[in-house]
Amino acid sequence: MTRLRLAAALALGAGIALMGAARGEAVWGVNGDTGLSFWHWRSDSVSVELVQRLPDQTRAFFLGRGFSAEAADAIGLGCVFQTIFKNTAPKGASTTLEYHLGDWRVRTEGQTRPPKLKEVWDQQWKEMGVSQAARIAFRWSLLPTSQRFDAGDYNWGMTSFGLAPGTRFDLDLVWHRDGKRETGRLANVECPRDLQL
Numbered sequence: 580m581t582r583l584r585l586a587a588a589l590a591l592g593a594g595i596a597l598m599g600a601a602r603g604e605a606v607w608g609v610n611g612d613t614g615l616s617f618w619h620w621r622s623d624s625v626s627v628e629l630v631q632r633l634p635d636q637t638r639a640f641f642l643g644r645g646f647s648a649e650a651a652d653a654i655g656l657g658c659v660f661q662t663i664f665k666n667t668a669p670k671g672a673s674t675t676l677e678y679h680l681g682d683w684r685v686r687t688e689g690q691t692r693p694p695k696l697k698e699v700w701d702q703q704w705k706e707m708g709v710s711q712a713a714r715i716a717f718r719w720s721l722l723p724t725s726q727r728f729d730a731g732d733y734n735w736g737m738t739s740f741g742l743a744p745g746t747r748f749d750l751d752l753v754w755h756r757d758g759k760r761e762t763g764r765l766a767n768v769e770c771p772r773d774l775q776l
Contacts, residue, residue, distance in 0.1 A: 603763050618765040620752055624674050624730075626665040627752055627763070631771040632737065634659075634744060640720070645713035650704065654717075657695060658740040658770035662722045665733035672730040678754040679725045685740050687748035695741035697721045744773040 603622025610617060615631040638655035642648065668674035681693050697718055704714050722736035742748060750765045 605763070605765050607767075615771070616769060618768050620763045620765055621667070622763060624666055624668040624756060625676060625754060625761070625763070626663070626667050628663045629660040629738070629750070629765065629768060630663075631769075632659045632661055633771050634773040637737070641713075641717065644716035645710055647709070650707055650709050653703070654700070654739065656744060656773060658742040658744070658746065659737050660740070661735060662738040663733065663735040664722065664726070664728070666728035666730055668730035670731040674730050674757060676728045676754050676756055677726070680722070680738070681724065682753040684751040685742070685748050686751065687742065687746060695739045696724055698724065700739065740770065742770050744770050746770045
C-alpha cells in the first residue's frame with residue numbers, strides 16, 4: 580500500500596506543542612491506492628492514526644449487519660474514521676498506555692466537544708428501534724471507549740465525530756503513559772465527503 584506523506588504535514592499542528600503535550604509529530608497523507616486521507620500522530624511509544632471512511636463504505640457495512648437504510652445513513656454521515664491506536668514501545672518494556680475517548684476533544688467552528696461515543700449512539704439506536712443484534716455488531720465495530728495497552732499492543736475500530744461530511748476540525752488527543760497524562764493534536768482533519776451529495 581503506497582502512502583504519500585507530505586512534508587508540509589499539518590504545519591498548523593505538526594509537532595507544535597500544546598501545553599503539557601508530548602513531543603511528537605502529526606503527519607497528513609493520502610493513500611495512493613484509495614485516494615483517502617489519513618492523519619497520524621506519533622511520539623515516543625504512542626501512535627494514533629485516523630483514516631477516512633467514505634460514507635458509502637460505512638453505509639454498506641452497517642446495512643450488511645441488519646441496520647435500516649435510515650440508521651445506516653445516520654452513521655455513514657457521522658464523520659467516521661478507521662482509528663488505530665498503538666503502544667509502540669518494544670515488547671517487554673514496562674510502558675503502559677491508557678486512553679478514554681471521552682477525554683479527546685473535537686474543535687470546530689469555535690466549539691469544543693468529545694467525539695460521538697458508542698454509548699451516545701446506542702441510545703440513538705434504541706430510540707430508532709434498531710435491533711439488539713445490529714446494536715451488538717455496531718459496538719464491536721467501534722474502537723473501544725476506554726482501553727489499556729501494554730508495550731506492543733494495538734487495536735483499531737471506527738470512531739465517529741458526529742460532524743457533517745466535509746467539515747474540518749482539530750482533534751486533541753489525550754492518553755496516560757504509566758499514569759501520567761499526555762496530549763497531542765491532529766490539526767485540520769477533514770470529515771470524509773459524501774460522494775452522493
